Amino acid sequence: MAKSEIYKPIQARVTSKSPMKLRADFLKRIFKDKRAVVCILFLFIVSIVGIFAPIIAPFDPEELFYDSILEAPNKEHLLGTDAIGRDLLSRLIYGVRVTLTVSLLAVAITFFLGTFIGLVCAYVGGWVDNVLMRIMDILLALPSIILALAIVAILGPSLTNAMIAVGVASIPGFARLIRGAALTIKSSMFVEASRSIGSSHSWILRRQFLPNVTGILLVYTTLFIGVAILDTAALSFIGLGAQPPTPEWGTMLSEGRNYMQNAWWLATFPGIAITMVVFAVNFLGDALRDIFDPKSSG
Amino acid sequence: MTTTLLEVRNLEKKFSSKSAWFQSKKYVHAVNGVSLELNERETIGIVGESGCGKSTTGRCVLRLIEPTSGEVIFQGKDITTLSKREMNEIRKDIQMVFQDPMASMNPKLTIREILSEPLIAHKVPQKEREPLLNETLRLVGLSENHLERYPHEMSGGQRQRIGIARAIILRPKIVVLDEPVSALDVSVQSQILNLLQDLQEELGLSYILISHDLGVVEHIAHRVGVMYLGEMVEMGGKEQLFLIRKH
Amino acid sequence: MKMSKVLEVKGLTTQFESKNGPLTVVDQVDFIVEKGEVLGIVGESGCGKSVTSLSILQLLDKHGTISSGEVFYQNINLVEKNEKEMKKIRGKEISMIFQDPMTSLNPVLTIGKQIGEVIEQHEKLKGQEVKQKVVKLLQLVGIPRADEIYHEYPHRLSGGMKQRVMIAIAIACNPTLLIADEPTTALDVTIQAQILDLLRSLKDEMDMSMLLITHDLGVVAEMCDRVVVMYAGQVVETTDTRTLLRHPKHPYTIGLIQSTPHQSKGEKRLKSILGQVPTPDQFSHGCRFVERCPKAMEICQSTAPPLYDVDSHTSCRCWLYENKGDVI
Numbered sequence: 001m002a003k004s005e006i007y008k009p010i011q012a013r014v015t016s017k018s019p020m021k022l023r024a025d026f027l028k029r030i031f032k033d034k035r036a037v038v039c040i041l042f043l044f045i046v047s048i049v050g051i052f053a054p055i056i057a058p059f060d061p062e063e064l065f066y067d068s069i070l071e072a073p074n075k076e077h078l079l080g081t082d083a084i085g086r087d088l089l090s091r092l093i094y095g096v097r098v099t100l101t102v103s104l105l106a107v108a109i110t111f112f113l114g115t116f117i118g119l120v121c122a123y124v125g126g127w128v129d130n131v132l133m134r135i136m137d138i139l140l141a142l143p144s145i146i147l148a149l150a151i152v153a154i155l156g157p158s159l160t161n162a163m164i165a166v167g168v169a170s171i172p173g174f175a176r177l178i179r180g181a182a183l184t185i186k187s188s189m190f191v192e193a194s195r196s197i198g199s200s201h202s203w204i205l206r207r208q209f210l211p212n213v214t215g216i217l218l219v220y221t222t223l224f225i226g227v228a229i230l231d232t233a234a235l236s237f238i239g240l241g242a243q244p245p246t247p248e249w250g251t252m253l254s255e256g257r258n259y260m261q262n263a264w265w266l267a268t269f270p271g272i273a274i275t276m277v278v279f280a281v282n283f284l285g286d287a288l289r290d291i292f293d294p295k296s297s298g
Numbered sequence: 299m300t301t302t303l304l305e306v307r308n309l310e311k312k313f314s315s316k317s318a319w320f321q322s323k324k325y326v327h328a329v330n331g332v333s334l335e336l337n338e339r340e341t342i343g344i345v346g347e348s349g350c351g352k353s354t355t356g357r358c359v360l361r362l363i364e365p366t367s368g369e370v371i372f373q374g375k376d377i378t379t380l381s382k383r384e385m386n387e388i389r390k391d392i393q394m395v396f397q398d399p400m401a402s403m404n405p406k407l408t409i410r411e412i413l414s415e416p417l418i419a420h421k422v423p424q425k426e427r428e429p430l431l432n433e434t435l436r437l438v439g440l441s442e443n444h445l446e447r448y449p450h451e452m453s454g455g456q457r458q459r460i461g462i463a464r465a466i467i468l469r470p471k472i473v474v475l476d477e478p479v480s481a482l483d484v485s486v487q488s489q490i491l492n493l494l495q496d497l498q499e500e501l502g503l504s505y506i507l508i509s510h511d512l513g514v515v516e517h518i519a520h521r522v523g524v525m526y527l528g529e530m531v532e533m534g535g536k537e538q539l540f541l542i543r544k545h
Numbered sequence: 546m547k548m549s550k551v552l553e554v555k556g557l558t559t560q561f562e563s564k565n566g567p568l569t570v571v572d573q574v575d576f577i578v579e580k581g582e583v584l585g586i587v588g589e590s591g592c593g594k595s596v597t598s599l600s601i602l603q604l605l606d607k608h609g610t611i612s613s614g615e616v617f618y619q620n621i622n623l624v625e626k627n628e629k630e631m632k633k634i635r636g637k638e639i640s641m642i643f644q645d646p647m648t649s650l651n652p653v654l655t656i657g658k659q660i661g662e663v664i665e666q667h668e669k670l671k672g673q674e675v676k677q678k679v680v681k682l683l684q685l686v687g688i689p690r691a692d693e694i695y696h697e698y699p700h701r702l703s704g705g706m707k708q709r710v711m712i713a714i715a716i717a718c719n720p721t722l723l724i725a726d727e728p729t730t731a732l733d734v735t736i737q738a739q740i741l742d743l744l745r746s747l748k749d750e751m752d753m754s755m756l757l758i759t760h761d762l763g764v765v766a767e768m769c770d771r772v773v774v775m776y777a778g779q780v781v782e783t784t785d786t787r788t789l790l791r792h793p794k795h796p797y798t799i800g801l802i803q804s805t806p807h808q809s810k811g812e813k814r815l816k817s818i819l820g821q822v823p824t825p826d827q828f829s830h831g832c833r834f835v836e837r838c839p840k841a842m843e844i845c846q847s848t849a850p851p852l853y854d855v856d857s858h859t860s861c862r863c864w865l866y867e868n869k870g871d872v873i
Binding site for chain 2 (some may be wrong): 815821
């Protein structure tokens with residue numbers, strides 16, 4: 001899926017539905033949407049696997065089997081072993097923990113700072129908006145992975161720094177989307193009504209803006225998780241993220257690359273894992289977008 | 299023995315149109331030297347076509363749009379010079395009813411939350427809120443049963459009653475009515491106009507009524523101003539309006 | 546002059562899907578548009594007047610269906626036509642103008658292109674001929690400097706001008722019937738009068754019939770020969786305009802006319818109709834107006850009144866007229 005798709009703006013929708021009904025209605029519509037259900041189910045299973053990794057994984061991910069180096073998938077090692085004799089399946093299962101934690105934390109950074117900057121820009125306007133948005137524009141001119149690279153280069157390679165880098169690198173895109181959504185709300189009559197009443201700024205932001213952007217936030221956050229997983233894996237792949245022997249999918253992919261000729265399984269399975277999870281997240285994001293998009297609902 | 303409540307002197311609003319860098323700015327004169335006086339318990343109508351500046355004038359009085367120059371004198375003070383905080387105090391006395399009641403209410407809030415907003419903003423003590431809510435709802439012809447509903451669960455006329463309730467809940471002195479009935483069905487318009495007249499009598503309100511509908515203005519206003527291209531071209535008693543219609 | 550029917554709607558019923566089953570938005574609507582006349586459909590929002598017009602051209606969205614009834618256009622039943630056949634009729638035989646000219650025009654095409662497209666679709670004209678026809682049309686709808694406007698984009702025009710362009714598109718192929726759905730509601734008062742004038746003169750000039758949908762009794766008085774009043778999905782009164790304004794029959798029509806500010810000049814309070822317009826899921830089993838009617842009787846609560854013929858050209862759906870004519 002093209003990453004640029006994410007930047008397709010969603011119109012802030014001022015629904016005529018009550019939050020209670022909206023919530024019930026919303027859940028009903030999610031569960032009516034087969035794609036969404038399948039994706040949620042898949043991601044749920046993946047998360048369970050990650051959480052219960054010590055129970056599910058057949059071996060310790062860092063345990064070395066000296067007598068079975070570069071073994072093809074077989075009965076004992078279902079997905080084979082790597083160059084120093086570690087069980088690939090166990091490493092993949094433990095990798096879920098690393099990948100999901102890192103990408104979720106990265107998105108949390110994007111979410112809080114991006115929402116904050118977006119709302120402030122839209123609400124305050126004027127030179128604050130101008131300055132912040134021009135900075136965001138400059139950062140947006142670079143692909144987010146390059147920006148992440150630059151940040152890691154400054155902070156030094158480590159998983160924590162990769163997480164921060166990925167999170168920060170997505171802020172410009174996220175902030176811009178939230179700003180756009182918030183601008184439509186700002187120009188709405190009910191915000192003007194609030195001003196005419198003399199309500200405080202924080203009240204207007206809390207009671208008038210937030211309830212109307214929650215749907216949009218949910219969609220974008222989901223879509224950005226996909227980006228975060230990919231970016232984290234990419235940073236690890238080039239050696240700037242997780243350091244060996246941490247079982248991280250990107251690192252594993254990179255390690256397996258050297259053995260493509262004689263041990264195909266080493267690069268293939270982490271690759272499939274990354275693809276499937278990112279695919280599921282993006283698919284879910286798309287389903288959510290359809291559910292929230294005014295044009296798709298009758 | 300009428301006393302002047304609000305006086306607008308030479309109100310002017312220029313909007314700078316967006317221009318490219320290094321180009322000299324162009325201005326659009328939305329409101330150009332409008333003056334009017336509003337007496338206690340009086341309704342002034344402002345009529346004109348869309349784009350004539352009548353809505354901008356109304357919003358300038360409340361400083362929802364900052365006027366470029368001119369004075370708005372209320373209770374002996376020029377409110378265009380007040381700080382934002384001082385202005386918020388004044389908003390208790392000058393409220394507004396909007397054209398589209400659906401658009402002017404957050405669809406995610408209940409009627410109780412919508413009507414409580416002015417009470418919270420102006421720090422009305424908790425225990426006075428409930429009686430005020432109930433009494434105001436009764437004044438606009440609704441009951442407390444409506445409090446837990448959402449705007450979309452009501453009809454257009456009921457929603458505008460809520461819009462009016464929100465404007466009068468703090469018992470203001472002046473209410474700016476911006477096209478209060480033009481989004482409503484014909485059979486409901488007259489209900490709302492009657493309600494506005496009743497409220498004026500009961501609460502001693504003064505109205506600035508902005509409308510494009512001569513019929514509406516003629517019915518409810520005591521004096522009428524006609525705006526054309528940002529200027530007040532005529533101001534006079536209702537009888538004069540009849541002449542305008544002849545044009 | 547012998548009148549002939551251009552459009553005859555018989556028992557038209559349109560339903561919309563909803564969570565709680567189908568809602569009947571238009572219920573058993575009958576009316577006839579005679580050649581050369583302007584028939585008005587008046588009613589408040591939600592009365593089904595717009596859905597009626599969309600049903601005629603089968604422009605309903607996916608949730609709406611015509612569940613019964615017939616629409617005869619020159620003896621062809623439009624309800625039986627499929628989408629492809631309807632495309633030939635829309636624009637060429639029957640065309641439509643909508644309320645909002647701002648959203649009906651494509652912002653990225655020039656005015657000339659947009660009008661030209663319609664002509665190319667329905668007529669075998671090419672290149673220069675199309676352009677000439679477009680310019681002629683623009684002049685016909687009273688647009689000054691038609692040659693220049695031809696190359697302009699919609700956002701350069703005012704609301705009134707855009708509506709004129711929409712009218713030019715609608716009349717481009719000399720339709721027999723023009724359906725105008727609230728053609729002036731989005732426009733300024735002074736522009737409204739101009740557009741109405743234009744529509745009236747075009748109607749005569751091009752020998753069209755017109756179906757005018759509006760909520761505004763002022764527009765009806767200006768434009769229409771006969772009027773159908775709709776309330777809550779049903780026709781409640783059909784008569785000629787003069788009779789409607791001077792001697793309205795149905796209590797709803799009476800209330801509607803009395804509640805307009807112009808009518809109650811000098812009186813301190815306006816007369817008004819109590820209550821709210823019911824939504825389709827709230828329709829009562831009896832008369833749909835019963836809750837708001839000042840003259841409601843017992844029978845009105847329990848049984849829906851049929852449409853009574855009050856005299857040769859007036860019919861009214863009200864029990865008050867039970868003994869004054871025969872049920873049609």
